[in-house]
Amino acid sequence: MSTPIRLLLADDQALVRGALSALLGLEPDLEIVAEIGAGDLVLEAVREHRPDVALLDVEMPGLDGISATEQVRAEVPATRVLIVTTFGRPGYLRRALLAGASGFVVKDTPASQLADAVRRVHAGLRVVDPALAADTLVAGDSPLTPRETEVLRAARDGARVAVVAKRLHLSEGTVRNHLSAAIGKTGADNRGAAVRVSEENGWL
Amino acid sequence: MSTPIRLLLADDQALVRGALSALLGLEPDLEIVAEIGAGDLVLEAVREHRPDVALLDVEMPGLDGISATEQVRAEVPATRVLIVTTFGRPGYLRRALLAGASGFVVKDTPASQLADAVRRVHAGLRVVDPALAADTLVAGDSPLTPRETEVLRAARDGARVAVVAKRLHLSEGTVRNHLSAAIGKTGADNRGAAVRVSEENGWL
């Protein structure tokens, strides 16, 4: 371990960010070179500091961790990305890997394993939470068509059909139909439940 | 600072818990005497270790941080409680203070201030996020009657009226009426939206 592994830390919760920094700072072979709190600052920081590994939270203001991952992979392929997230929505994992992430850790994992995950990712290995991987497999790809997804997304906040229709320039009947299809496919019996299920599976 | 401040740490996310532990462990005048990951273990741990300050997350499996606070205050009044939470739902603060918490910190606050917050709480002061306090004041007390709250809570998961009615042994008309009242009072135009608004204000 001649030179330490250079780390970038991105999490919108300052307290968590600082705490992770303290935790990883205890490891002699890790060095934190940047800490940021918004997704749209990730690329800039990566360009400037060229870290070996970027630790990104999924939920961030500005730009979510998945999109940030895509940017980083495209612009600075030497930097590997390790996603850290609060809750293990099955679909997050799939999307993260598709975006080019090398690892995916939920915040439920013991603190002692985080440093190891960083080292593995740095070594070129993939790190994935096994339980979450299983969930992801059963969740499968989104069964929703693009349009259905769009309509469901627009209905997320509880807007009336008429409002959604206006937003998407559709007739009310069409909106209802897409919603109905989504309800059927998600196994829900209700648009609210359909939204919840889809969100949990990362289909929105 | 003859004897260090003895701390208990409760957060369901192991990674965050460990990270906070590392962060606070750096302070010479703080000593972490217990770390737990579930709300229903808090009281037991407090009884055993008698910490000066208990750092509790609001969202935890088993028993939420608010209820845990009540227990601790009732059983071990010498232990002061500092609530730490992910998202600053206005109503959480009110409920936390009512339950007897001495402080309330959101995870957005800078890491450097956490240790200070702990010290202040230990000194008998109250620590409250100022921005959140303002939000809480505008949110005000819940306008919902007990029954309305109960019905809205039962409808949270998108259950049909008939199901809710059965669950609470009410007629469907009654359920609809309570729901309607809640919708009106929350300014929503929809039960889904009413649920969201109420949750954000901590009225559920």
Place this chain on the structure above:
DNA sequence: CGCCGCGCCTGACATTTGTCATGCACCGGT
């Protein structure tokens, strides 16, 4: 005491939502 206000409950009625059958356009395989 009698009155008023409030919370709770209920059924009737209007509105919104969910389901279904149908038509159209596009794509890939034969």
Place this chain on the structure above:
DNA sequence: ACCGGTGCATGACAAATGTCAGGCGCGGCG
């Protein structure tokens, strides 16, 4: 070129949801 499958769009109909007016019991107050 034809055909079957799929996604998108739409209106008619059925079911669930939201609104309203009204009844009942209780506690506070003149």
